[in-house]
Amino acid sequence: MWTPGRMSNAKSWLGLGMSLYFWGLMDLTTTVLSGTPTPPGKLEALLPDKPQSHLRIKRSWVWNQFFVLEEYTGTDPLYVGKLHSDMDRGDGSIKYILSGEGAGVVFTIDDTTGDIHAIQRLDREERAQYTLRAQALDRRTGRPMEPESEFIIKIQDINDNEPKFLDGPxxxxxxxxxxxxxxxxxxxxxxxxxxxxxxxxxxxxxxxxxxxxxxxxxxxxxxxxxxxxxxxxxxxxxxxxxxxxxxxxxxxxxxxxxxxxxxxxDVNDNPPRFPQKHYQMSVLESAPVSSTVGRVFAKDLDEGINAEMKYTIVDGDGADAFDINTDPNFQVGIITVKKPLSFESKKSYTLKVEGANPHLEMRFLNLGPFQDTTTVHISVEDVDEPPIFEPGFYFVEVPEDVAIGTTIQIISAKDPDVTNNSIRYSIDRSSDPGRFFYVDITTGALMTARPLDREEFSWHNITVLAMEMNNPSQVGSVSVTIKVLDVNDNAPEFPRFYEAFVCENAKAGQLIQTVSAVDQDDPHNGQHFHYSLAPEAANNPNFTVRDNQDNTARILTRRSGFRQQEQSVFYLPILIADSGQPVLSSTGTLTIQVCSCDDDGQVLSCSPEAYMLPVSLSRGALIAILACIFVLLVHIFKTKGIKQHSTQKWTDTKAI
The missing domain is CATH 2.60.40.60 (Cadherins)
Structure with a gap:
């Protein structure tokens, strides 16, 4: 009978996690008479040196499995377990043989003692178990002492693998x-x-x-x-x-x-707004039907479908003469001629144009209305084959820091007449009242005349005129929409005056104020502010600044124990820098008052005492002092009254 072996020494505890055996006697009867089949599931034994008869064969060893921990890192072979036959008398006559998965490569057995060892590092994640077979032989004759049996060595897991996100990032x-x-x-x-x-x-x-x-x-x-x-x-x-x-x-x-x-x-949570409440445009009376007069634009902070716009003429005396359509690429409203115009009949029109979001979300209707209106004044100009612009509309993007005199667009017009008269260009000053631009009279080069400021005007809609040199009455016009692009030209700053207090009993690392900043610029990826102590306060022993990395910062105490009588007010300079190119910064000052507080941090007083009475002064003594002061004042006033009376009496006597 096979029985579980004992652990050989202390170093084997890691290898032998658990040995579980089923052992006992199994009496299996095998019929070996001629033609008699072996019943399924029974052990078949052939004993050629015995007469053919009914034999009772004793199967003396049965076990289920061994357990051994993975990842053993010792230098000696790892002890797994022990096999032993009750036929073994300890004289070396029994030879144990191991075969099957990993036998001789991963596992070895001492053929005399039956001790099983692992000679390679075991990894459960590579292989969770091994199926082996064991047999006991007579060392002298090589004949099996017992039938061969099968057992399993299971590799027991340890925590040697970290979790992994196979689908990340x-x-x-x-x-x-x-x-x-x-x-x-x-x-x-x-x-x-x-x-x-x-x-x-x-x-x-x-x-x-x-x-x-x-x-x-x-x-x-x-x-x-x-x-x-x-x-x-x-x-x-x-x-x-x-x-x-x-x-x-x-x-x-x-x-x-x-x-x-x-x-x-994006969701549609921002209504559109016209940056200009009044547009001034002009159109030639010879403009064909469907030709473009000008463009209006309602700005929407949303994007995609939520920024889509629908423009409509809702009022005005030009509703029957002009139409408006939406450019799906730029989301601008294109005003076009709806019917032939006559300068002699009507020289100007007024349109009330509405820009509205066609895709609304009910939950944001309280932010509305999701439409805006602007007024468009259109002047009809008298023409006699005036110059024609090609193209009929210009859209220009220019950074706000462009140098004065920079050419931002070449405006081109030609005289359709055979004479091909020379063209002279100018800007309709009613469309550029701030005189931000000028155009070269001969080349049509549109240039900047003043510094541009996106924070003041982000859009300009100007009208460029082309006049025939030999006939000033022949004038053509074209609308130029100029989008001013943002550059980092404004430093971040505190939105308001910050004033905080710190308790006299404050501890080091205590939060006393959270500050934020504003910046007039509008970078594409949003504002990212960085906070730190100003250079002159970099080694401030009292307070420090912690950047929250979310455009805010915390002001923390660096020490404990503040006293009003030593210093009642601190002025902490804080450097605020943006993330633009170039980086701009400003310094804001946080005023911090030292206050006396109760144990819960509630402010009691933020003004230092100018004078303090002795602590030992009793109430009776205080009353006595006040009484003396009162008597003294009465005496002074009385004396002064007597002197005034004597002086008056002397004056009256002298008069008599």
Whole structure:
């Protein structure tokens, strides 16, 4: 009978995780008479030196499996277990043989003692178990002492694999203004360790970066919105870092991380607005039907379908003479001639144009109305084959820091007459009242005449005129829409005067104020401010600045123990820098008052005492002092009254 062996020495405890045996006697009867089949499932034994008869064969050893931990790193072979036959008398007459998966390569057996050792490092993730066969032979004759039997060595798992996000990094999109708890994406981490044994493969999710905007479910890995009213126009892109930790998140577990790049998709939460409430345009009376008169533009901070515009003429005396259509590429309203014009009949028209979003979201209707109106004055100009512009409309983009005198567009017109008279160019000053531009009289080069400021005027709609030199009455015109592009020319600054207080009993590292900044610029990727102490206060021993990386900063105490009598007010200069090119910065000052507070941090007083009475002065003594002062004042006033009376009496006597 085979019985479990004992551990050989202390170094074998790591290898022998658990040995589970089924042992006992199995009496199997095998009929070997001629033609008698062996019943299925019974052990077949042939004994040629015995007469053919009914034999009872004793199967003396049965076991199920051994367990051994993976990743053993010792220098000696790893002890697995022991095989022993009750026929073994310890005299070396029994020889144990091991065969099957890994025999002789991964596992060896001492043919005398039956001790099994692993001679290679075992990795459960590469192979979870081995099936082997063992046999006991008579060392002298080589004949089997017992039938060959099969057993299993199972590799027991240890936590040697960290969770991995096989599908990361992730990219996700969620609509802006989504309610808190809106599902964004689910991330999944896998752990190669054994999920059926211990907590090695039990993964817990947490968020390392991305708060307070997003949260993650610790069990499912579902990322959800955690902050309400997230505005795409304020911040569009977020980088969220998720950690997966095994061992159920306990100390000592292995962890892996992944990045989730989340984009806020646009919803229609911004109404359109015309940057100009009045447009001045001109059109030649010879302009053909459907020809362009000019363009109007209603700006919408949304994008895509939510920024689409529909322009309509809603009022005015020119509704029957002009039409308006929407350019789907630039979302501008193109005013065109609807019927032939006559300078002699009517010289000008007025249109009231509406720009509206055709795609509305009911939940944002309270932000509306989602339309705006502007007034367009159109002058009809008398023509006698005037110059014609090619093309009939110009759209120019120019940075606001363009140098004065820079040519931003060449305006071209030609005389359709056979004479081909020379053309002289000019700007309709009613369309450029600020005189920001001028045009070269002969070449048509449109140039800047004044510095441009996007923060003041982001759009200019000017009308360029072309006049025949030999016939000034023949004038053509063209509309030029100029979009002023933003450059970083404004430094960030505090939006208001910041004043804070610090308690005398404040501790080091205590938050006393959160500050933010504003910048008139409008960079494409949004504003990103950086905060620090001004150079002159870089080594300030009292306070420090911590940048929150969200365009705000915290002001913290650097020490404890402030005293009003030593210094009642601190002035902390804070450097605010933007992320533009070039970087612009300004210094704002935070005024910090030292206040006395109670134990809960409630302010009691922020003014230092100019004079303090002795602590030991009693109430009775204080009353006595006040009484003396009162008597003294009465005496002074009385004496003064007597002197005045004597003086008056002497004066009266002298008069008599």
């Amino acid at each position: 992730y990219v996700a999109t969620v609509p802006e203004m989504s309610p808190v708890g809106t599902s964004v994406i689910q991330v999944t981490a896998t752990d190669a360790d054994d999920p059926t044994y211990g907590n090695s493969a039990r993964v817990v999710y947490s968020i390392l970066q991305g708060q307070p905007y997003f949260s993650v479910d610790s069990k499912t890995g579902v990322i959800r919105t955690a902050l309400m009213n997230m505005d795409r126009e304020a911040k569009e892109y977020y980088e969220v870092i998720i950690q997966a930790k095994d061992m159920g998140g306990q100390l000592g577990g292995l962890a892996g991380t992944t990045t989730v790049n989340i984009t806020l998709s």
